[in-house]
Amino acid sequence: MINDVTVTRAISERFFEKFQSALELDTAIVGAGPSGLVAACYLARAGRRVAVFESKLSTGGGIWGGGMLMNEIVVQDDALEILDDFGIVHRAYRDGYHTADAVHTAAALAYRATEAGVIVLNACRVEDVLFRDGRITGVVVLWSPVASAGLHVDPLSIGARTVLDATGHAAEVAHVTVRKLDAKLATETGGIVGERSMWAESGERAVIEHTGEIFPGLYAAGMAVAAIHGGYRMGPIFGGMLISGRKVSEIIKRDLDGAGPGAAGSESGRKAVPVTGSGRS
Numbered sequence: 001m002i003n004d005v006t007v008t009r010a011i012s013e014r015f016f017e018k019f020q021s022a023l024e025l026d027t028a029i030v031g032a033g034p035s036g037l038v039a040a041c042y043l044a045r046a047g048r049r050v051a052v053f054e055s056k057l058s059t060g061g062g063i064w065g066g067g068m069l070m071n072e073i074v075v076q077d078d079a080l081e082i083l084d085d086f087g088i089v090h091r092a093y094r095d096g097y098h099t100a101d102a103v104h105t106a107a108a109l110a111y112r113a114t115e116a117g118v119i120v121l122n123a124c125r126v127e128d129v130l131f132r133d134g135r136i137t138g139v140v141v142l143w144s145p146v147a148s149a150g151l152h153v154d155p156l157s158i159g160a161r162t163v164l165d166a167t168g169h170a171a172e173v174a175h176v177t178v179r180k181l182d183a184k185l186a187t188e189t190g191g192i193v194g195e196r197s198m199w200a201e202s203g204e205r206a207v208i209e210h211t212g213e214i215f216p217g218l219y220a221a222g223m224a225v226a227a228i229h230g231g232y233r234m235g236p237i238f239g240g241m242l243i244s245g246r247k248v249s250e251i252i253k254r255d256l257d258g259a260g261p262g263a264a265g266s267e268s269g270r271k272a273v274p275v276t277g278s279g280r281s
């Protein structure tokens with residue numbers, strides 16, 4: 001016999017267990033695209049407490065549609081070990097080029113990340129950051145349907161020792177950090193340089209190279225890196241996104257352990273210039 005109220009009780013109790021365990025994190029990841037899910041999975045496998053906040057209902061970001069809605073993705077040699085690590089089936093195409101089914105890839109990334117213990121809060125939009133003593137110390141969230149309905153509802157705060165902007169082309173966390181805190185980022189100009197046109201070879205290289213901390217406590221991976229640092233776009237080749245996700249997980253792990261230049265929880269400012277004032281976010 002099924003009791004309808006028990007179903008409601010089960011969902012609400014289990015959901016709030018999950019939500020409560022996401023209130024104080026080692027890493028808050030904004031965006032459940034390929035770079036965010038790969039970073040989340042490796043951090044969780046290394047024992048870190050990680051949650052991913054995704055404004056859409058589905059995870060996977062830009063993977064599902066492959067290129068122009070042809071649902072295959074291309075991956076280069078360097079990223080094959082990540083595909084293998086996630087159990088993603090791939091096929092050799094020509095020298096150095098491999099393909100994978102986009103739906104299978106999106107599903108496998110979400111499966112492996114959640115299997116590793118990553119909490120995913122979907123339909124949950126990050127609209128602001130927490131800022132204390134010169135560092136980003138968390139994110140401010142609101143349910144996406146509430147945000148898009150324009151309801152006057154206050155958001156809630158999530159504490160995190162490190163925050164990852166994996167929001168893709170929009171680089172939303174970096175934008176809010178610059179806009180609201182007058183922050184100087186660790187970029188060539190100190191601001192958000194803006195994404196350039198299509199040039200896959202250069203774009204992939206630059207995304208991987210510039211993946212890392214952009215402001216104390218705030219890191220960027222994936223397409224957000226191209227937007228922040230002024231890299232070229234690369235179309236539906238996804239190796240750079242996966243490698244960028246893995247690279248940022250290594251950097252964050254090092255910083256959480258206190259071994260890196262931007263040691264999480266410390267006040268070191270790395271290349272970024274801390275904003276003045278005591279914080280107003």
Ligand code: 48H
Binds near residue numbers: 059238
């Ligand atoms: C919560 C948010 C918010 C927010 C956005 O776009 P993505 O797939 O990101 P990446 O960087 O992992 O992968 C990029 C890739 O998909 C791509 O677009 C490529 C390779 N393009 C090349 C080209 O030339 O165009 O995923 C980002 C995710 C999405 O699911 C968004 O919904 C989500 O972030 N998101 N989630 N709060 N404020 N903003």
